[in-house]
Amino acid sequence: MIVTAVAAEPENRAYRDGLGRVYYRLGRFPEAVVELEKAVDEKQPDGTVLDHLGDAYRKVGKTDKAAAAWRRSVDAYEKDKETEKAKKVNDKSTKIK
Secondary structure (H helix, E strand, C coil), X not given: CHHXXXXXXXXXXXXXXXXXXXXXXXXXXHHHHHHHHHHCCCCCCCHHXXXXXXXXXXXXXXXXXXXXXXXXXXXXXXXXXXXXXXXXXXXXXXXXX
């Protein structure tokens, strides 16, 4: 269903994020990265999408990009005053190897 939704509304970032998460859960990490990169809104970054992108980057071995995505996620969460979410992502980003 999510593939159909993305096909119907390819610019819908929430649908792209959803498809990226499906690929991630299926272990199709390179495809997850592609979809999650499309889901990121550069003008109004979303902490959740950036967190998901960081997770996918880590799975494909792009740890520098993962750390950068997570830093941006923390910033977005802090801007939205979602301190608990920011803390969880920050904790994850400090443990990256």
